[in-house]
Amino acid sequence: MRGKLAWAAVALGLIAPAAQAGKPDDTLNLAWSAQIENYDQYFNTVREGIVFAREIWDNLVDRDPRTGEYKPLLAKSYRWVDPLTLDFALRQGISFHDGTPFTATDVAYTLNWLADPANKVITQQNVSWIKSVEETGPFAVRIHLKAPFPAALEYLADILPIYPHDYYAKVGPQGMSRHPVGTGPYKVAAAEPGKSFTLLRNDAYFKESPKGRPAIGRIVQRSIAEMPTQIAELMTGSIDWIWQVPADQAEKLRQVPGVTVKSAETMRIGYVGFDAAGRSGATPVKDRRVREAIAHAIDRAAMVKNLVGGDSRVLDAACFPSQFGCTDEGVKRYAYDPALAKTLLAEAGYPNGFDIDIYAYRERPWAEAIIGYLRAVGIRAKLTYLQYAALRDKNWAGTTPLFYMTWGSNSINDVSAILGNFFTGSPDDFARDAQLKSWIETGDTAIDPAVRKANYRQALQRIAEEIYWLPMFSYVANYAFSADLDFSPDADEVPRFYAAHWK
Amino acid sequence: MLAFALKRLALALLVALTVSIISFSLLRLSGDLAQALAGPSATAADVEAVRKAYGLDQPLWVQYLAWARQALHGDLGTSFFFKEPVAAMIAARLPVTMTLGVSALLFALLVALPLGILAALKPNSWVDRLALTLSVVGQALPSFWFALMLMILFGLKLRWLPISGTASWKSFVMPAIALGYYGMPTFMRLTRAGMMEVLASDYIRTARAKGLRAPAILLKHALRNAIVPVVAVAAVQLGFFLGGSIVIESVFALHGVGYLGWESISRADFPVVQAIVLVLALFYIVLTLLADLLNAFLDPRIRVG
Numbered sequence: 001m002r003g004k005l006a007w008a009a010v011a012l013g014l015i016a017p018a019a020q021a022g023k024p025d026d027t028l029n030l031a032w033s034a035q036i037e038n039y040d041q042y043f044n045t046v047r048e049g050i051v052f053a054r055e056i057w058d059n060l061v062d063r064d065p066r067t068g069e070y071k072p073l074l075a076k077s078y079r080w081v082d083p084l085t086l087d088f089a090l091r092q093g094i095s096f097h098d099g100t101p102f103t104a105t106d107v108a109y110t111l112n113w114l115a116d117p118a119n120k121v122i123t124q125q126n127v128s129w130i131k132s133v134e135e136t137g138p139f140a141v142r143i144h145l146k147a148p149f150p151a152a153l154e155y156l157a158d159i160l161p162i163y164p165h166d167y168y169a170k171v172g173p174q175g176m177s178r179h180p181v182g183t184g185p186y187k188v189a190a191a192e193p194g195k196s197f198t199l200l201r202n203d204a205y206f207k208e209s210p211k212g213r214p215a216i217g218r219i220v221q222r223s224i225a226e227m228p229t230q231i232a233e234l235m236t237g238s239i240d241w242i243w244q245v246p247a248d249q250a251e252k253l254r255q256v257p258g259v260t261v262k263s264a265e266t267m268r269i270g271y272v273g274f275d276a277a278g279r280s281g282a283t284p285v286k287d288r289r290v291r292e293a294i295a296h297a298i299d300r301a302a303m304v305k306n307l308v309g310g311d312s313r314v315l316d317a318a319c320f321p322s323q324f325g326c327t328d329e330g331v332k333r334y335a336y337d338p339a340l341a342k343t344l345l346a347e348a349g350y351p352n353g354f355d356i357d358i359y360a361y362r363e364r365p366w367a368e369a370i371i372g373y374l375r376a377v378g379i380r381a382k383l384t385y386l387q388y389a390a391l392r393d394k395n396w397a398g399t400t401p402l403f404y405m406t407w408g409s410n411s412i413n414d415v416s417a418i419l420g421n422f423f424t425g426s427p428d429d430f431a432r433d434a435q436l437k438s439w440i441e442t443g444d445t446a447i448d449p450a451v452r453k454a455n456y457r458q459a460l461q462r463i464a465e466e467i468y469w470l471p472m473f474s475y476v477a478n479y480a481f482s483a484d485l486d487f488s489p490d491a492d493e494v495p496r497f498y499a500a501h502w503k
Numbered sequence: 504m505l506a507f508a509l510k511r512l513a514l515a516l517l518v519a520l521t522v523s524i525i526s527f528s529l530l531r532l533s534g535d536l537a538q539a540l541a542g543p544s545a546t547a548a549d550v551e552a553v554r555k556a557y558g559l560d561q562p563l564w565v566q567y568l569a570w571a572r573q574a575l576h577g578d579l580g581t582s583f584f585f586k587e588p589v590a591a592m593i594a595a596r597l598p599v600t601m602t603l604g605v606s607a608l609l610f611a612l613l614v615a616l617p618l619g620i621l622a623a624l625k626p627n628s629w630v631d632r633l634a635l636t637l638s639v640v641g642q643a644l645p646s647f648w649f650a651l652m653l654m655i656l657f658g659l660k661l662r663w664l665p666i667s668g669t670a671s672w673k674s675f676v677m678p679a680i681a682l683g684y685y686g687m688p689t690f691m692r693l694t695r696a697g698m699m700e701v702l703a704s705d706y707i708r709t710a711r712a713k714g715l716r717a718p719a720i721l722l723k724h725a726l727r728n729a730i731v732p733v734v735a736v737a738a739v740q741l742g743f744f745l746g747g748s749i750v751i752e753s754v755f756a757l758h759g760v761g762y763l764g765w766e767s768i769s770r771a772d773f774p775v776v777q778a779i780v781l782v783l784a785l786f787y788i789v790l791t792l793l794a795d796l797l798n799a800f801l802d803p804r805i806r807v808g
Contacts, residue, residue, distance in 0.1 A: 031756075035766070037584050174586060193585055194766075195758050224667055224756035225766075232654055232666045389584060390771040 022240040023484040023502045026217035030497075031224045031239045035194035037389075039180050040173040041161055042114060042121045045389060047408060050159065051495055054211075055199060055219070057161030057182035060088055060107065061153055062210045065490035068413060070153050071210035074102065074162055074183065076139075083148035083447045084131075090139040094206050096164040097187040104135040109165040111143065125421050126159050126410065148445045150452060151324070151414040158492075159410050185214040185498035196222045215501035234259060234480055241481040243495065247309030250478035261480045265311040266493040267320045268408035268475035269418075270363070272298070272370065276468050277432035279398030284354050291467035293344035295334035297377040298370055300472055302336070307366055310476035317460045318418065318469045322491065325415035325443060325456035332464040341377040353378025359403040360384075361391045367404045396427035406475065411492035415456050416444045423463065431468040507799055507806040515792040522784040523574070527567050529777045530580075574781065580774035584767070589778045593760060597782075599669055600759035603751070604744035606675050607683035608737060615687045616733075619694025620726070623702065634695070638688030650681040650754045667756035678755045682748055686740045690733055697729030731802045738794030742787035 022029050034048045041053035062073040072078065075088040094102040114121050115130040129149040136142050145152065167181050180188045183206075186199035199219040207213060222239075224230050231249065233239035235256060245253065245261070254261045272294065274285040284290045300314045316333050319326035345353060358374075358381040360367035371381045381402065386394070394400050409417040419440045422428050429437075436459055443455035463469055479489050487500040530536060537554035554560050558569060573579075579589040622631040657677060658666035665674050701707060702725055710720045745760070752762035760779055767775035799806035 038586065043586075193587070222668060222756065223758075225753045225762070226756070228651060229654070229667050229754060229756055232659055236659055236662065236666060238666065385769075387766070387770040390769065393771065 022482065026502070028216045028219045028485070028497060028500065029238065029240045030219065030221040031230045031233060031242050032221070032244065033223065033225050033227065033230070035223050037193055038173060038177040039188075039191050039193065039197070040176040041159070043173045043177070045122055045392070047493060050411065052197070053161050054184070054494060055186040055497055056180050056184045056188060057163070058184050058209070058211070059157055059161050061157045063154070063157040063413070063492075064210070065492050065494070065496070070157055073157075073210060074107070078153070081142075083150075084145045086143040086145070086152060087136070088141050088143070090141065091206070091208065092139050094183055095204065096167070096183050097181050097202065098164065098167060100164055100166060102162075102164075102183055104137060104139055104141045106165045107141045107162050108133045108135045109169070110163045111160070113168070114160070123159075123410070123421075125417075125426070126155055129155070148447050150447060150449070151412070151416045151444070154324075154412050154414045154417075158412050185209070185211055186219060189218075194223060196220070211496070211498055214498040216497065219497055231480075234482075237482065240485055241479070241487065241495075243477055243479045245478040245480050247307070247476070247478065250480065251309075253480045258483050259480055260483050260485070260487075261478060262487075262489055263310040263476050263478050264489040264491055264493075265313075266408065266475045266477045266491060267322070267411055267413070268406050268477075268493060269315055269318075269320055270366070270404065270406045270472040270475065271318065272470040272472065273400075273403045273405055273430060274468060274470075275398070275401040275430045276466065277430055279430060279432075280401045283401040284348070284350060284356060285401055287348045288466060289344045289348040290350065291470070292334065293341040293348070293377065294374065294379070295467055295470045296337045296344065297341040297379070298373045298470070298472075299336040303366065303369055304473045307369060308473055308476060310478065312473050312476045314473050315471040316464060318422075318463045318471045319415045319460065320409065320418075320474060323409065323413050323415045323418070324449075325453055327453070327457050327460065329457060330461050332461070334467075334470070338373075338377050345378060350378070353380060355380045355382070356402055357382050357384055357400075359386065359391055359394065359400045360405070361386055361388045362406065363404075370404055395430075398427070398430075404472075408475075408493055411494055413492070415460075416440075419456065419459055419463075420444055423459070423468070431463070431466070433462065433466070433468070436462050436468075504799065504806050508796055511792055511795045515788050518788050519785060522788070523571060523781060524567065526777050526781040526784070527570055529780065530773045531563070531566075579778040579781070582767075582772055582775050584770050584772040584775070589774050592763065592775065593778060593782055596758060596760045596763055599757050600745055600748060600752070600761055602675055603678055603682060603748055603757060603759060604741055606679035607686065607744045607748075608741050610679050610683035611687040611690055611740070612733075612737065614683075615690030616694055616730075619691040620698055620721070622691070622695045623698030623729075624721075626699065631695075634691055638691050641684050641688040644684070646681055646685055647750050647754055649684065650677070650751060653677045653681055654754075669757055674755075674757075678748075678751050678757060681754075682744055682751045686744065689736060689740065693732050693736060694729060697732055698725060701725045701729045727801070731798055734801065735794045735798050738790040738797075739787075742783075742790045745786055746783045 032048055034046045036044050036046055036049050036052060038044045039052060041049055041057070058074045060073060060075045061070045061078065063070055074091060074094065076091050077089045079087045081087055090104055090107065096102060111130055111133040113119055114127040115132070117124065121127055129145055129152060131144040131146045133141055133143050161182065163176065164181055168176060177193055178191065180191060185202055185205045187202045189198040189200050191197040201214045201217050205213050224233065227246065227249065230239065230242045231253065234242055250261050250263065253259055274291050275283050276286060276291065278286045304312050304314055317326060317328040317331045345351065356379065358367065358371060360383060364385055367383055371383060374381045395403070407418055423431050423433065424437045424440050425432070439455045439459040443452045443459065446452045446455065477489060477493055479487070481487055484503055485500060486503050489495060537550050537557065537559050558566060577590050581587065582589055582592060585592065618634045622634040625631060654666055654677065657664045664676050668674055707720060707725055710724050748759060749761040749765045752759045753765065764776060764779040
C-alpha cells in the first residue's frame, strides 16, 4: 500500500530522474533497515555486521566469491600439517588503522580469545573448532584443532577477522564497537551503533590483498527503517545504494531512470521449523503426520513464483545447493496437495484442525501466506512477529512450536554451517535426533570428502524423511543503486564496497 | 494560589510514583530477569550467581527502592541489545524527539489560532467551512499516509526538503507538519468555540460600546480569555507529540526516543522500554502540572474553584 503511492507518483511523471548523487563528492551513501547493535563482528547477529566487517578488517584468507578459491589475505601461505594442525605464514609490513604493525601476536590473541567460551562470542559454532593457537615465529602461527574440521579455511575466510591485540585487550567488545580498528580497505571515521557509520578509504591498504585496493573515497551508511523512505531517497539521489528491495518494488524500480537494479540468488534459505522434539510441551507438530500434512499444505512453487521472484528456487534439502555436502539425492519431496494434508490431519486425530502459534522475524507477508495455506487445511496458526534477537532467545528457550525462519549460513559455503548449527544438540536443535547428530558430526570432522558427503547425504535424507524442517526456497537479494555506480552483487550476500567504483 | 499549586504538585508526585511502579513492574513481569541477564547459554548456577549479584533474590519492594534510588541518580540500567547505559541512549535521542515535538506544536498553533479566530468572527462563512474541512481531514488522515504524500510532493517532486535524517533544520519541516497536523484540529475547534463564547459575552459588548477598535478588543480582551483551554490542551498535546511520534520518526528515519521505544519493544529490550515509559510519563506529568498552574494564573476562577 505505502509503496504504491510512490509508484503512482512515478507513473504520473511527477518524479524527475535521480540527480547526480555521491559521485561528485566521491561519497557512497548507503541505507539499509537493519541496525547493527555492536560493530564488533563477534557480538552482532545481523548480516550487515559481516558486510561492515569485510570493509574494516581482514581475515587470514579470503574466498574469491566467484571461483570459491581460497586466497591468502593476511596470511602469505597456509599448509595443513595434519588434520589437527594448520600452519600459516603471515605477511609482513601491514599496519592497523591506528598505526600498530600487524604480527603473529594479533592472530594468536584474536583466535585464542574467541575460542574461550568465557568470552561469550555469540555464534559459538564459528569458533568452537579451535583448540588453541600458538605463535611459531614473529610472522607465523599454528592453529590446533579440537577435532578434524575440514571446513576450517571456510570459517577463517568468512567470519573470523583478525583484531589488533593491544587495542582489543584494552577496549574490549564495547570499545571496539565505538571505535573499530582493523587492517581493512576502509577505516572508521564515525560509528554509532544502530544508527549510522562513516568510513574513509585506507590509502595505505596493502596492494597484494586479493580484495584489491578500494576506489571510493568515503562511505556513509544510515539505518532507515522504512523501504518506501529508502526508495524515495534513492530516487532523489541522497542515497546511492539500497538492498533487500521486495521483488515487486524492484521490478518497478527498473523503470526509473538513473537507477540500476540487480538481482542475485543468495545462500540464504527459508524454512518452516517444527518442534519435533516437543521442547515446547505437547504440541501437535510432534506428530510426524501433522508435519507431513503441513508440508503438503504449502504451495512453495506458487510462493516462489508470486512472492519471492527472481532466481529463487524451491528447495527440498535443508541446505543451499552450492554448499559443500548439499545434495537432494534421495531426499523425499512433498508436493502441494491440500486434500492429502487434510487426510493426514484426520489420521493424526485432528479432523477439524487445531490452533497453534507460529513465529517469524522477517518477510511478514510470506509468513502470512504460509498461515493462509495452513488455514485452508484447517490449521489455525496465530502469528507472533518479533525481531531476530528476540525470536532467537525464544527458540533457545524452546518455547516455539512452529516458526518460519531463514538462515544465510554466515555465507559459509559448506553444509556444516547450517546442519551443524541446527541439528547437533545446540539450543537451536528442535529435532534432538542422536543418529542425525552423529552423521553430521562425522561429516563435519571427516577428512575424506567422500565420507563427508555420504554422511551429510544421510543427514539430509533423514531431515526430509522425518520433516524436522520443511525447506522452502532460496532467497534472492535485490539491489538498487545509482547508475553512476559500478557494483556487482555476489551469491554469498556480502556486498563488497571496496570492489565498487564510480563509472 | 499557593495552596492550589501545592495540591497540584502533590497530585503530580503521586502520579509519578504510580508510573514509576508500573514502569518498574514492566521489566519484572517480562520474564525471569536473571535468566535474561545471564544469557541463553548460561547454566543454572550462572543464573543464580547473577540473581544474587543483581539483588534479584531480594523482596520486590527492596528491589523497587534500590531501582528508584538508581533511577533518581540517573542510572536507568543497561540495554540488553546495545549493552549501553540506557540513560545515555535516551539522552542522545531526546533532542531529536523534543525538536520534533516542539516544532509540531508550533506548526499546529500557527495554523490553528488564526484559522480558529477567523472562523469565530465569521461563523458559517467560507473561512469557517474551510477550517472545519481542514480539521475533519486532519483527524481522519492516517499519519503515515500523510507523511508519504508530503514526501512525494516536497521531497521527490519539488525537491525542496530532505526526505529523511536529521542533517539540518529542514529535515524537521515535513515530520513536524505530519505530526502537528494531527493535533491542529483540536486547537482550532477550541479557539473557535472559546472565541465565539467570549465574543458574545457582556464585557466585549461593553468594550465595543466604549468605542475600542476591533483589533484591540479581539486580541487584548477576547483572545486572552478564549485561549485558556488552548494552553491546557497545548501542554497535554506536547506530551502526546513526544510519545506519539513513533510512526513519524520511523517513516522519516529520525532516530529519536519514539523510534527507539518501538524498536526496543520488538527486540524485547525491556530496560529501554521501561526507561522510555518512565521518561515520557514524567514529561507528561510535568507538562500537565505546568498547564494547570498556567491556567490558574490566567483564569482566577480555576484556582478558587
